[in-house]
Amino acid sequence: MGKRPVQLDELISQEYRHGFYTALDVDDVPRGLSEDVVRLISAKKQEPAFMLEWRLKAFRHWLTMTEPHWATVRHPPIDYQDIVYYSAPRGKADGPKSLAEVDPELLRTYEKLGVPLQERELLAGVAVDAVFDSVSVATTFKEKLGELGIIFCSFSEAVHNHPELVQEYLGSVVPYTDNFFATLNSAVFSDGSFCYIPPGVRCPMELSTYFRINARNTGQFERTLIIADRGAYVSYLEGCTAPMRDENQLHAAVVELIAREGAQIKYSTVQNWYPGDKDGKGGIYNFVTKRGDCREANSKISWTQVETGSAITWKYPSVILRGDNSVGEFHSVALTNHWQQADTGTKMIHLGRNTKSTILSKGISAGHGSNAYRGLVKVAKSAVGARNYTQCDSLLLGDRCAAHTFPYIEVKNPTARVEHEASTSRIGEDQLFYCQSRGISAEDAVSLIVSGFCKEVFRQLPMEFAVEAQKLLGVSLEGSIG
């Protein structure tokens, strides 16, 4: 292990590859939060009255709430009056009609990020709704999807074009009273993605959003709403990056998924927000509320996440298993390095009969990183024959990191079978020795073992994402042990 300090230095010197800043003329609102700001955001977006009302209800409720402190994360207090709650690239407020109208500077940014936005990406079959700060810039493949009756657009567009769907489903999974950050989001959310798959339609391509926080001192409060109607299927990808900044930025998103009878939603995230520098300075606070509702029988919602970025990640993608025979899945790889902190996990709420859930969580801690799995498996009295299997494994690289497991299991029905297993260990010296004695370098051996450790989760990711995730992990961990 003698080589470790040197190689850790190499690891630490890894730069954040997505940390460039695009100088754009922006249209934003004054710093701070007040009822006027909420009204201004709504006015700028020319929202119908029901939206403004909803935002105001959320804002008034938010004023009565206090910031939660139960997670095992530490950060200086957040000044909610020091945030710009809305920031849009100027001139884009009307919305671009086609790719040609999009600011070339912006397109170059996406190109640097590797967002598949143009022709060549067509081959990859990815439709992207890119969110640049707060306004959705361009949405591809809309027509092709339109033919199938699939609605895939920015949230603002949905509010204008499909208000009846928004009104029916918005807040039906994550109500505006849900929690401090979700309520804040409900009051000030700027944009996000909206997706509706009509009955019986299998979405022919992976849908994707790419979020990016660009402007300084802005919070990103996007909101995603996905509805899979009876028998529909959709696979949705979400990727995130942000420029390098010394200050911490707040990201408080809300994602709501609704699966109706026999519908399936697969939601995958690769989160690579700026994690801060090697001394823990800067980085994104990623405080996100994600929840899916298997509202009717035989539906299925599956979350897959690869969390490698953010100074602090604090999120629990959850599934409410309301319909009989519904299935919830959660697959996660969370990596913390330097001074990153992650408190993540899931909630599986079993309400319907014969509901099933699987939780597979892999945590990797390196440097001074702290990684906590926090999960809840709840079996209500009504959930006859419910079944849960949970496995959380932690891998420790370095003697200054930490890994925690906090599973909550609440069972009110005797026919339920609930199993939880967790283990924590470091990479065994015998494993390394085995590889090295076969001519594999220590570095390759570590990456081999780490990818083996994460394999079960990566297998759940769509192809393009699996490759990206693997690369991200490689970049973050190269030479972290020797």
Added chain:
Amino acid sequence: MRIGPEEPCVPGFLSVYPSLAAQLPGAALPWLKRSRDEAFDRFAALGLPTTRDEDWKYTSVAAIARRVFRVEAAIEVSDEVRAVVLRHAIEGTQRMVFVDGHFVPGLSQPMPLRATLPEGARIGSLAQAVEAWADDVAPSFAAAGDAADGFTALNAAFWSDGAWIDLAAGVALEAPVHLLFVTTRSDGASFPRNLIRAGEGASATVIEHHVGPDGAGYLSDTVTRIVLGRGARIAHTKLQQEGRKAFHVADVAAEQGQDSAFLSHALAFGGQLSRAAIATRLGAEGCDAKLAGLYVGNGRQHMDHHTCIDHASPRGTSRELYKGVLDEAARAVFNGRVIVRPDAQRTDALQSNRNLLLSEEAEVDTKPQLEIWADDVKCAHGATVGQLDADQLHYLRARGIGERDARALLIRAFAADALAGIEHGPLRARLESLLPGALPEAV
């Protein structure tokens, strides 16, 4: 976490303390008086915990807070009590009996204890020890003012008596010490406090046994502190057989010296609401901790176990197995914490909690947790909740065993693991015989 002045504070205790304090053991000792006063102030500040405290999330003590308990400085010993003591006696042990929190030498056996003890072993009442051996006893009261919750603070302020076991280096007690705590008063509150100190290489088995009448809603709030010197070994068995309406809140904490071994069994059968916190700190290299538990409930019993294994030093090993069997509308809570501190390299920790639900109404809330700050460790935990396996039942039934017998067999087999480490034969036999009584409908 406190949230406001509306918290329940058990006004009865607050008003009785000033007058009672003068009658409690060691009232004339300034250091002890100070310790009690500090603890009392702490209790007044904390109040009783509420479900908003993470540690009490699933256990509401509102029923305790609502009642008024009598705290008295004197006791009576009736023939009925004698019968209770005989019924609960365990063969082959040295027995110390406490009635309503006070030591009763006349019921203890063999007496005088001292005659049968090896040199260097002191066993007696804590109330007497504070007077006679203040220097040895005082350090354990130092932290009374920092009690973690209202119940331990209450005990530190009101404790009336308890066992004092002090073993010099190398002393091995052959026979287990049986501490029998009998409650007789229907609305009484008793506050036993035990101190166990084992010097270098010393060893002992201590059985802490709580019993009381079924019809009475009394409170027993107990604290046990155990200190293990280098290479010492203490086996501590806590047997909770309180009355069916009783409230029982216990706090057992051990501090382990180098290469010491702590073996804990926590068994809960009685009480309407019971809570046991069992903690050990592996404070020096090479410690071993084994924690086992069994809780068996029916009716509307609520049983809560909180354990904490704190690996604060390198090369420690710990094994934990807690099992629960719940029938009717019983509810169990298990919270097992394993902490591995930054320097506790080479820690090896395993933890498991298994629960068997026998009825529609039973409920389990379990939370095993690992907090790991070191890298060269092997830690794993598991938790399961389920019902009797239909295949196993079918197997037995197919061999001509009636449904009832088959179920009983499986339940006993399930519970047996948790008792496996108990070394004293008569104690193990007693425990095995308790299961049918605890689950008359099922076993």
